[in-house]
Amino acid sequence: MQPRKILLLLFFIQIFCWTAPNLTLAQYAEGVAKVHYAPSRTYDILHMKLEISLDEIRKTVYGKVAYTLTPLNNNLKEIVLDCVDLTVTKTYLADGTNLAFENSNVKLKIKLPQAKNSDDRITLTIEYSGSPKMGLYFIQPDKSYPHKPYQIWSQGEDEDNRYWYPGYDFPNDRFTSEIIATVKNNFTVISNGKLVSVTEDKETGSKTFHWKEDVPHVNYLNSIIVGEYQEIKEDFDGVPVLYYVPKGQEGLAKHAFSKTMDMLKFFSDKIGVKYPYEKYAQTTITDFMWGGMENISATTLTERTLHDRIAHWDVKSEGLVAHELAHQWWGDLLTCKDWSQAWLNEGFATYFEALFIQHDLGEEEFQLDMQGSKESYLDEDKNDYRRPIVYNLYAEPFDLFDSHTYAKGSWVLHMLRSFLGDELFWKGIKHYCNKHREQCVDSHDFQKAMEEATGQNLDWFFSQWIYKAGYPEFEVKWSWEDSSKTVVVSISQNQKTDSLTPIFQMPVEIAFTTNPGRTVKIINIQNKEQEFYLPLDSRPLMVEFDPENKILKTVDFERSTEELLYQLQNSPRSWERSEACQVLAKRGGEKNILQTLEKVLSEDKFYAVRQAAAKALGEIKLKEAKAILKKGLSDPDSRVRRSVISALAKFKDEPDVAEILYKQFKSDSSYYARAEALISLGKTKDKKVYSWILEGLKYDSHNDVIRASVFEALAQLDDSKGIGLVKEYSAYGKPLAVRNSAIWALGKLAKGKESVMASKTYSKQEIREFLENLLWDPLFNTRRAVVGALGDLGDPEAIAELEKFVERELQYRLKSDARRAIRKIREGKKGEVDLRGLKDKVAELEEENKGMKTRLEVLEREVSEKK
Ligand SMILES: [Zn+2]
Incomplete structure (x- = not known):
């Protein structure tokens, strides 16, 4: 599954972020x-044959599913299947013997006429119908759309x-x-495996598509898509x-x-x-809640990934496409048990998505992708929670589909590759895939396969990175002892250690650049604090700690401005030049x-x-x-x-900035740059930009990014004049x-206000109730936005409706x-300090302070120059 990309694509659906550390x-x-x-x-399913007829208008399914299975032990008297809110009409054996069953609307229990043994093979068929509330989604037009x-x-x-069908619904x-699916004859059906046949019934105006997947797989990978498609x-x-x-969008497919x-x-x-x-x-669909899903041999993708030539400057689909394709091995051929x-x-x-980027676009893009993963993991660790990667304490399975699983998981593989080297890493990966293909696996299987292939003991690695957390x-410092021609490097690990978070052990590279050249040394980090004495020909011009970014870490590295400027001008590594910009x-x-x-x-x-330099210049905030x-x-x-x-x-305090941004909005050729210009206009807080921002409503763009940015901009502008329009949209x-x-x-606009004045006055209550009504919206992504907005609004009166929502909502992510x-509203209600707001304020003050300091420095310089 790929939820991360969808966030990038949606652009405006924000993940909550507030401080809940430890x-x-x-x-x-x-x-x-x-x-x-x-x-x-209690049994092992060998084959599933699902025959369904789908009605796209009534949103119903009529089906017949036959399972061929064998008991795992002797004396099996009953088969229990997962089956939610489906009407089961009949169950029978291959010879036609009817079977008694109980359907609790969660589990279907089928009684066997006599006990079966582990050398028996049974085929049982279940006939059923229903209007699925989940799992199978019916998209259709209405008056509004x-x-x-x-x-x-x-x-x-x-x-x-x-x-949508009774089955054994767990990945073990x-x-x-x-x-085998029957639909109206204007539709195409895409499913798993090989297309065996398509037959048309002219009388009923229907078509039947028969798909067959011969590689054994787990239940969640079965899929179907019905629609009018161009192949x-x-x-x-x-x-x-x-x-x-x-149909009609073939031209976009190439991008x-x-x-x-x-x-x-x-x-x-x-x-x-x-x-x-x-x-x-690969099939694109409407209203998908994720970026992509790796159904076996038949990936589903959001249609938002289709884009034109102009959007291609800013939007790349390769990451999403590579991620879902990599799953065909990792997830489908081998599946987490x-x-x-x-x-x-x-x-x-x-990680394999990143590896394709490395292969296709080179090391710099790879490092950038890994940096993105690192930031998303550090953000979750800092603002939400910390957990080991392998972790079985959760509310919903979905809780585990987080940045620990995706981003940190990717980094763990990267570290393993760095420690083993390419040759052993790939030898191990080949062995793991071949040994466990068509199996359900756990982390011990992976560790053991890597150890078998490489001869390395990896207990130390898996223990700290998979079964522990953080x-x-x-903190790194270095100094030069000229008398002994020695560089002294002191390294400490400052993380708070506890039963979850250890002191980490690993080899780390340090590189020293002196006039004659560059030397790379490997040091072994074992303890909380260590000092290393390394002989060198002369005082280094640049010291690099883990220069190839092999380790998932944060570093507070004390360096002089001179050294950072040297790094920015001379390092061949783009990530080091970006880092120098950040520190400078x-x-x-x-x-x-x-x-x-x-x-x-x-x-x-x-x-x-260049982006990092632009960001740094924004932070320096001087006229120059x-x-x-x-x-x-x-x-x-x-x-x-x-x-x-x-x-x-x-x-924002400079008088011409709004005009510059407005001009850029009017003239830039990129949709995304124009959207950014509107948001920046909002951030100026300059009241005159209100009408300029609204001009954005006139322009079509990829996924409506420009129109959507109008509202982000209005939220930034925080001018209540816009609230009527925001409500309308x-x-x-x-x-x-x-x-x-x-x-x-x-x-955002109503947060912290008792009423919002515009041409008419909207009370906070009115806005809250308006949002609460939208909690019933049929669209997943809209309900998600509403939940986010209620959290932002922070009105304790909304808790009761949100609690009811948690009870009735079926989608785990929304729950x-x-x-x-x-939780966010309650934290505000308890009168606890709004840490995030406070942090913003502190950051703002620090920035002001920094601006004053730099202005003072410039003044001092000017004065001394005049002397
Ligand atoms: Zn995925």
Whole structure:
């Protein structure tokens, strides 16, 4: 599954962020978290044959599912299946013998006529019907959205296929499958495995698609998509590679999918197991709640990933496409045997996505991707909770699909590769995949396979990174002893240690650059505090701690401005140049810093370093910095222009900044840069920009990013004049991305106010009740935005409705979001300090202070120069 990308794409749906440190996930999901184990099994399913007929208007399914299975022990008298809110009409054996059954609307218990033994094989069939509330989704147009297409699609992970057919719905049993679906004849059906046949019944105007997957897999990977699609076809070494996009959107497919064939080859070669299924299909769907889902041989993707030539400057689909394809091995061919091991699916898919980027675009883009993962993990650890990667205390399986599983999981693989080296790492990965293909696995299986292949004992590694939590928080200092020609490096680990968080042990590289050249030394970190004495020819010009970023860590590294400027101008590593920008931003506006940043902004060959320079200039906040930034508005890369636009918002007190931003909004060719310009206009808090911001409503763009940014901008402007318009755009019928952004803005605009004045006055209560009504919205992503907005609004009166929402809502992610919102409101209610607000204020004051300090420094310099 890929929830992270969807967040990037949605752009405005915010994850809550407030300080709740030192909690574990169990404490976080207080009162609802419990210990989970995979269920014990009594039978082994060998094959599933599902025949269904779907009605896209009535939203119903009529089905017949036949299981061929064998008891695991003797004397099996009953078969229990997961089956939620389906009407079961009949169950029978292959010879026609009817079977008695009990259907509790959660479990279906089928009585066998006589006890069966482990050498028996049984085929039993269940006939059923229903209107699924989950698992299978019926998309259709209505009066408010007349252009929405008819689609039917399933989403099985985590445990939702039980809502549309009875089955064994846990990932510790694997079987082959057939899905035979009858739909209206204008539709195409996409499912798992090979397309055996398509037959048409002219009399009923229907078509029947028969798909068959011969590679045994777990239940959540079964899928179906029904819709009006255009098929685009390629061939990978005899395997059909299919892309299904809505009719009329074929032209957009190339931007999203053009690297699929390279990825198939890269993963097949690296893993040492060729793509193992009958075909590979990627289908885009409407109203998907995730970015993508790796259903076996048939990935589902959000249609938001389709984009045009202009959006392609800012939007890349390759990460999402590579992530879901990597899952075809990691998740589908080998599957985590219970959710506590989900990193074996998601951490792997996230890392292999990064590995494809490394292969395709090189080391700099790879480092950037890993940096993004690192930030998302550190953010979750700092603001939400800390947990070991393998962890079975949770409320819903979905709770584990977090940044610990995805981002930290990816980093763990990266560290393992760094410690073993490429040769042993890939030898181990090949062995693991070949040894456990078509099996359900846990972390011990992975460790053991890596040890078998490499001869290395990896207990120390798995113990600290998989079964314990946290990361090393290093403080590094160095000094030079000229008499003995020795560099002294002191390293301490400052993380708070407890039963979860250890002192970490690992080898680390340190590099020293002196006039004659660069020397890399490896030191062994074992203790909380250590000093290393290293002989060197002369005092180093630059010292690099873990220069290749092999370790997941934070570093507080004391260095002189001179040394940082050297690093920024001379390091061949783009990530080190970016890091130097970050640190230098805090050193104020000394002339040589500004000059160097100017040079970097205009000349650095890697766009992310130019972005870092722009950000640093925004933080320095001097007139000269603004003048330099203005030049960056003509950077050829729209991503750099976006950073420049965002940095310019920091100069909100300068009279011409609003005009500069407005001009950029009018003239920039990138949708995303124009959206950023509107948001920056909002951040100026200048009342005159209100009407300029509203101009954004006139422009079409990819996923409506410009219109959506109007509401983000209004929330930033915090001008209550906009509230009527924001409410209007929150209504059902407005374009989805715009609507969600408006809902989000509503919570922000009304926060902390008893009433909001506009042409009419809206009381806080009125806005809260308006949002509460939207909790019943049919769309997943809208309910998500509403829950977020209520959390932001912070009105304790909303808790009762949010609690009812948690009770009635079926989608785990929304339940989990609503629990967070309640927690957030309660924390405010208890009169506790709003740490986040306070932190913002402190940061603002620090920034002001820094601005004053740099202005003072410049004045002093000017005065001394005049002397
Ligand atoms: Zn995934």
